Amino acid sequence: SQTIHQWPATLVQPVGSPLSLECTVEGTSNPNLYWYRQAAGRGLQLLFYSVGIGQISSEVPQNLSASRPQDRQFILSSKKLLLSDSGFYLCAWSVTDMNTEAFFGQGTRLTVV
Amino acid sequence: GQSLEQPSEVTAVEGAIVQINCTYQTSGFYGLSWYQQHDGGAPTFLSYNALDGLEETGRFSSFLSRSDSYGYLLLQELQMKDSASYFCAVRGGGYNKLIFGAGTRLAVHP
Numbered sequence: 001s002q003t004i005h006q007w008p009a010t011l012v013q014p015v016g017s018p019l020s021l022e023c024t025v026e027g028t029s030n031p032n033l034y035w036y037r038q039a040a041g042r043g044l045q046l047l048f049y050s051v052g053i054g055q056i057s058s059e060v061p062q063n064l065s066a067s068r069p070q071d072r073q074f075i076l077s078s079k080k081l082l083l084s085d086s087g088f089y090l091c092a093w094s095v096t097d098m099n100t101e102a103f104f105g106q107g108t109r110l111t112v113v
Numbered sequence: 114g115q116s117l118e119q120p121s122e123v124t125a126v127e128g129a130i131v132q133i134n135c136t137y138q139t140s141g142f143y144g145l146s147w148y149q150q151h152d153g154g155a156p157t158f159l160s161y162n163a164l165d166g167l168e169e170t171g172r173f174s175s176f177l178s179r180s181d182s183y184g185y186l187l188l189q190e191l192q193m194k195d196s197a198s199y200f201c202a203v204r205g206g207g208y209n210k211l212i213f214g215a216g217t218r219l220a221v222h223p
Contacts, residue, residue, distance in 0.1 A: 032209050032211075041218075042215065042216070043214060043215035043216045044156070044200065044213040044216075046210070046213070049210055051209050090155060090156070094211065096209065101146065101158045102148075102156075102158065102202075102211055104157070105155060106154075106155050107154075107155050
């Protein structure tokens with residue numbers, strides 16, 4: 001069966017510090033991978049998605065970047081965090097067809113102080 | 114671009130029926146899906162409609178009208194545990210891109 005791992009679950013970082021959130025998927029090959037951010041009580045904002053190794057599409061100009069060094073690994077990074085980067089970050093995967101079912105990791109609650 | 118609109122909040126009582134509407138705009142349509150998210154948790158998949166009509170899964174049903182760019186999620190026999198946020202989502206701008214609405218917060222009261 002397929003599983004998705006995302007860590008850490010919570011993170012408190014000072015302004016200006018770097019960030020690295022990692023997501024890995026098991027039990028499937030060549031998944032679509034997604035990073036979303038959710039502000040408190042709000043919707044899911046698509047940040048990045050990837051259809052293959054090294055292929056990253058950015059949706060929103062921002063202080064973040066993403067990389068996919070391996071087929072089932074997706075990393076969200078920042079060189080210098082801003083207060084506005086605080087939020088709930090969710091990684092997700094789906095199969096590469098039109099079925100819109102996506103499977104989410106448990107999320108990382110990031111607080112920038 | 115792609116956009117989805119759904120009501121921000123809905124309130125209902127236990128045992129009632131509630132309908133959450135979603136209208137969408139997207140370049141290229143590959144289906145409408147619904148997700149549930151409890152506070153502090155991750156979204157979980159509920160249903161998917163690729164064709165017009167009603168799909169039923171237990172107490173939950175989802176409807177799609179492609180000509181109206183409209184769908185809804187119908188929740189029957191509401192239970193307290195159904196209190197959560199519900200999101201509609203579409204693939205647009207290429208079927209690999211999954212876009213979510215802002216979510217509807219459902220509060221179920223005794």
